[in-house]
Amino acid sequence: MTPMSNAEYLTRVQFADELAGLQKAVKAAGYTYEGLAKEMGTNKVWLTSALQGQQWVPEEYCKKLAGLLGVPEEQTMFLNNHPYKGNTDxxxxxxxxxxxxxxxxxxxxxxxxxxxxxxxxxxxxxxxxxxxxxxxxxxxxxxxxxxxxxxxxxxxxx
Structure with a gap:
């Protein structure tokens, strides 16, 4: 779905429910974002941004993330979509x-x-x-x- 207004674009987070599920999985697996990034072999800022819905994640990293979090690959593959970016935090x-x-x-x-x-x-x-x-x-x-x-x-x- 394409955002209809600038305000919607700036506040909308694509895949919000899926991201919330992954963020819970990170905590349930006992990881910090920095620790998970180290295990993934990625930059901590990039991975944290990806788990906030702000980065495109290559398929091989989606699969690696699923393995580390102990979740089905289907639960991480949405990260392989190019996100809408923006926030007003x-x-x-x-x-x-x-x-x-x-x-x-x-x-x-x-x-x-x-x-x-x-x-x-x-x-x-x-x-x-x-x-x-x-x-x-x-x-x-x-x-x-x-x-x-x-x-x-x-x-x-x-």
Missing amino acids: PILYRLHEVLDTYGPAIKELIHEKGGNGIMSAIDFAIDVDIVPDEHGDRVVITWNGKLLKYSKMGEYPW
Whole structure:
């Protein structure tokens, strides 16, 4: 089903019941998301995002996940569908706010340090940690994307 409005798109989670079942299976199997990712041989942020309905999961990982959780493969194969993405959760809102606020500065610094180009979101790694701090624990998010130079292979005005 295609979302009918922007608000519906931002709040809709495809396969919500199936995802809730998998999240219960993770807990029932005694895993944390980080521990499950280690067993799967995947990035913890990517796997947690997948189990929130925000990533496409290759079939071989769906099967591996089913085996680790002790559930039938049919219970994980829906993850092999490409999801609708988006949410209005307070943490996600703030991540958008950070990009809205600092994105133009990050773009300028990428150009200044790496020349004109963009950061890949395909050749990309991400990690999240919580670091103790005497003034309150800190969230550390590390993004690591390949710098992609503009190819100038097409017919452009430059």
